[in-house]
Amino acid sequence: xxxxxxxxxxxxxxxxxxxxxxxxxxxxxxxxxxxxxxxxxxxxxxxxxxxxxxxxxxxxxxxxxxxxxxxxxxxxxxxxxxxxxxxxxxxxxxxxxxxxxxxxxxxxxxxxxxxxxxxxxxxxxxxxxxxxxxxxxxxxxxxxxxxxxxxxxxxxxxxxxxxxxxxxxxxxxxxxxxxxxxxxxxxxxxxxxxxxxxxxxxxxxxxxxxxxxxxxxxxxxxxxxxxxxxxxxxxxxxxxx
Numbered sequence: 001x002x003x004x005x006x007x008x009x010x011x012x013x014x015x016x017x018x019x020x021x022x023x024x025x026x027x028x029x030x031x032x033x034x035x036x037x038x039x040x041x042x043x044x045x046x047x048x049x050x051x052x053x054x055x056x057x058x059x060x061x062x063x064x065x066x067x068x069x070x071x072x073x074x075x076x077x078x079x080x081x082x083x084x085x086x087x088x089x090x091x092x093x094x095x096x097x098x099x100x101x102x103x104x105x106x107x108x109x110x111x112x113x114x115x116x117x118x119x120x121x122x123x124x125x126x127x128x129x130x131x132x133x134x135x136x137x138x139x140x141x142x143x144x145x146x147x148x149x150x151x152x153x154x155x156x157x158x159x160x161x162x163x164x165x166x167x168x169x170x171x172x173x174x175x176x177x178x179x180x181x182x183x184x185x186x187x188x189x190x191x192x193x194x195x196x197x198x199x200x201x202x203x204x205x206x207x208x209x210x211x212x213x214x215x216x217x218x219x220x221x222x223x224x225x226x227x228x229x230x231x232x233x234x235x236x237x238x239x240x241x
Contacts, residue, residue, distance in 0.1 A: 001065050001066070001067055001097065002065065002066055002067075002068070002069055002070065002094055003063060003064075003065050003094065003095050003096065003097050003099055004063060004064055004065075004066065004070060004072075004092060004093070004094055004095070005061065005062070005063045005092070005093050005094075005095045005099060005101065006061070006062045006063065006064075006089050006091070006092050007059060007060070007061055007089070007090050007091040007092075008027075008031070008057060008060045008061075008062060008087065008088065008089055008090065009057055009058055009059070009060070009087070009088045009090055010027050010056060010057050010060065010086055010087040010088070011056055011086040011087075012027065012051060012053070012054050012055045012056045012057070012231070013054060013056075013086070013124060013232065014086065015027050015030075015053065015054075016053045017050060017051055017052050017053045017054075017055070018047055018049075018050045018051045018060075019050045020032075027051070027057075027060075027087065028045055028047065030083065030084065030087060031045060031062070031079075031083065031087065031089075032045050034079055034082040034083050035064070035079065037082055038075065038078050038079060038082070039066060039068075039070075041066070043064040043065070043066060044064060044065070045062050045063075045064050046062060046063050046064065046100060046101045046102055047060060047061070047062045047101055047102065048060060048061040048062070048101045048102055048105045048108060048236075048239040049102065049105070049108055049187075049188065049236070049239075051236055052190070052191065052194075052231055053231060054230070054231030054232055054234075055231045055234045055235070055236065056125070056234065056235045056236070057235060057236040058111070058235050058236065058237050058238070059236065059237060059238045059239060060236050060239070061101050061105070061239045061241075062101050063095065063099055063100065063101040065097075070094075072092045072093065072094065075092060076089055076091075076092045101239075104241050105239050105240070105241060106186065106240050106241055107168065107184050107185070107186060107239070107240040108184065108185060108186075108187070108188060108236065108238075108239050108240075109169070109182060109183065109184040109236075109237045109238040109239075109240075110182070110183050110184075110188070110193045110234060110235065110236060110237055111180060111181065111182055111234075111235045111237040112127075112180070112181040112193065112194075112197055112229070112233050112234050112235070113125060113126040113127070113178060113179075113180060113233045113235070114126055114127045114128075114129045114132070114178065114179040114180075114181070114233065115127070115128050115129075115177065115178055116129075116130055116177045116178065116179070117130075117177055119177075124232060125232055125233060126178070126232070126233045127229055127230060127232070127233045129179070129201065132172070132174075132179050132204065133204060134172045134173070134174050134179070136204060137172040137200060137204060138171060138172050139210060140200050140203050140204070140208075140209075140210055140212075140213055141170045141171070141172065141200060142170065142210070143210045143213040143214055143217070144167050144170055144196065144213065144217070145167050145168070145169075145170060146166065146167065147164060147165070147166040148164065148165065148166075148167070148217055149163055149164050149217070149220060150163050150164070150165050150189055150192055150217070151163045151220040151221070151222070152195075152216050152217060152219055152220055152221055152222060152224050152225045153189065153191070153192045153195040153196050153199065153222075153225050154189035154190060154191060154192055154195070154222065155189075155190045155191040155222070156222045158189060158190050158191075160189060160190070163189055165185045165186065165187050165188060165189065165192070166185055166186045166187075167183060167184070167185045168184055168185065168186075169182065169183065169184035170182070170183045170184070171183075181197060182237070183196065191228055193234060194228035194229050194230075194231065194234060195222075195225050195226065195227075195228045196225075197228075197229045198225070198226040198227045198228045198229045199213065199216060199225045199226035200213070200226075201226065201229070202226035202227070203226075
């Protein structure tokens with residue numbers, strides 16, 4: 001039995017997220033079906049994490065096990081020729097039997113893109129927002145660093161019991177006509193990143209201080225946080241093992 005690790009990029013615009021669902025087009029099902037065309041067998045495709053509907057990936061990591069040996073380079077070429085244009089396998093490698101894309105992941109990093117101006121080539125992948133005070137946004141964001149209960153930033157109907165996450169990096173950057181938001185943690189809850197961004201933007205608009213964000217964390221109530229920003233600007237940027 002061989003174990004293969006794939007690094008994947010995808011435009012999530014036309015997908016109902018990563019995970020297979022009934023009556024919905026998903027990234028997982030699209031890739032699994034394409035692999036089946038090549039090896040004529042179904043595989044269990046395990047991902048580092050589930051991206052929500054409309055969320056993109058620059059470095060999603062998945063793995064699957066297969067009884068036979070695969071010619072990696074030929075397989076990658078064949079798979080990319082079958083996959084739709086909005087999904088690409090950028091790397092494949094054979095890994096140890098024990099490797100698990102989800103459970104072995106040490107850190108996941110997300111990127112959110114905000115445009116300062118209206119751009120016809122970026123509107124599908126960014127939120128339009130002008131005049132962000134990056135220094136203040138970073139000051140507010142630092143409140144979220146560390147191991148905390150992120151119940152306030154998780155979807156209310158989430159079935160996850162333990163809502164503790166360890167955020168080890170969070171930063172806003174300004175590059176030419178864009179604002180970039182990066183956040184890294186050991187795990188993320190459903191809707192967590194987009195709700196954090198929406199809350200930080202609301203705090204800035206209202207002229208709030210760090211205590212405002214701290215109170216939202218302590219309340220452990222979704223209604224305390226801000227509205228989640230649109231999924232179109234969110235990218236799973238990198239997964240570390």
